Amino acid sequence: MDMQNDFDRLLFFEHARKTAEATYAKSPLDADNLTRWGGALLELSQFQSVPESKKMIQDAISKLEEALQVNSTRHDTLWCLGNAHTSLAFLTLDQDEAKVYFDKATSYFEQAVAEDPGNELYAKSLEVAAKAPEIHKEIHKSGLAQEAVAAGPSSSSGGMKSSKKKKTSDLKYDIFGWIILAVGIVAWVGFAKTHMPPPPPPPR
Numbered sequence: 001m002d003m004q005n006d007f008d009r010l011l012f013f014e015h016a017r018k019t020a021e022a023t024y025a026k027s028p029l030d031a032d033n034l035t036r037w038g039g040a041l042l043e044l045s046q047f048q049s050v051p052e053s054k055k056m057i058q059d060a061i062s063k064l065e066e067a068l069q070v071n072s073t074r075h076d077t078l079w080c081l082g083n084a085h086t087s088l089a090f091l092t093l094d095q096d097e098a099k100v101y102f103d104k105a106t107s108y109f110e111q112a113v114a115e116d117p118g119n120e121l122y123a124k125s126l127e128v129a130a131k132a133p134e135i136h137k138e139i140h141k142s143g144l145a146q147e148a149v150a151a152g153p154s155s156s157s158g159g160m161k162s163s164k165k166k167k168t169s170d171l172k173y174d175i176f177g178w179i180i181l182a183v184g185i186v187a188w189v190g191f192a193k194t195h196m197p198p199p200p201p202p203p204r
Contacts, residue, residue, distance in 0.1 A: 038081075057091075060084050113126055
């Protein structure tokens, strides 16, 4: 059941990415489209190996920054940028480098809250961001993160190796957890407004 949900989400966000790319060719200054494109890339990043995830998140950041150039006070774009930098931080082994990403994330969350003070999701993200560096430290202290970064995408070979990869892959999903769910909610809602065929219901 979960695998089916993951597959549905993968198809949905891949379609969303392609739609955003096509829209961008016709309307490069559409901040709404750029934000949806960045959100779709963030969602798709969780289905990749860690190096590919990082590349995709960087791509998402560049789209979201482009959206901010069009509209610098757009709160959902600021919030997505906070999520993107948090994701990058968790995928970064070096503590100092990760701290730079966490600081950027906090700054974007603060700006999002300032632009839309009544938004509970933004406030919660800012609250969780304050705890994120400590969670990062614990993960790396346990050595689990190194395993997750070292594990490549799952191949068709079975046995204990693939079971270990599954474990590290599960860890990556846990790390993304709240970020991906939140980005997913915004992206599902955003794309539903753009006259696309109705998507399957998002996983809870």
